[in-house]
Amino acid sequence: MGRAAIAAPEVSVGEHNDVRRCAFCGAAELEPARLTMGQSAAGVEVTVTGVPGVRCRSCGEAAVPGPQVFAVDDALRAVLVAAGALPASVLEQDAADIVVEPVAG
Numbered sequence: 771m772g773r774a775a776i777a778a779p780e781v782s783v784g785e786h787n788d789v790r791r792c793a794f795c796g797a798a799e800l801e802p803a804r805l806t807m808g809q810s811a812a813g814v815e816v817t818v819t820g821v822p823g824v825r826c827r828s829c830g831e832a833a834v835p836g837p838q839v840f841a842v843d844d845a846l847r848a849v850l851v852a853a854g855a856l857p858a859s860v861l862e863q864d865a866a867d868i869v870v871e872p873v874a875g
């Protein structure tokens with residue numbers, strides 16, 4: 771589909787979607803975690819919590835597997851379009867700004 775391997779600036783699952791090894795510190799210390807993803811545009815903010823992902827026990831970084839990141843991102847953008855914060859044309863574009871933030875606790 772021509773998408774970039776990963777669009778999140780701070781969270782990645784690595785070049786081969788290997789979620790068993792941390793993309794940041796390389797440790798094989800990943801454990802299941804519930805994460806929050808969000809996007810905002812024109813003052814409208816959309817977040818989804820409880821997204822299944824992984825968190826590194828060594829460095830604390832979190833990641834959501836690539837296919838899920840893109841699917842959730844598409845859904846978030848669709849909400850922003852529905853809210854009038856983005857033009858419908860963005861739904862035809864590749865993911866640009868994905869923010870994935872780990873949920874405390």
Ligand SMILES: [Zn+2]
Pocket residue numbers: 792793794795796797826827828829830831
């Ligand atoms: Zn790590």
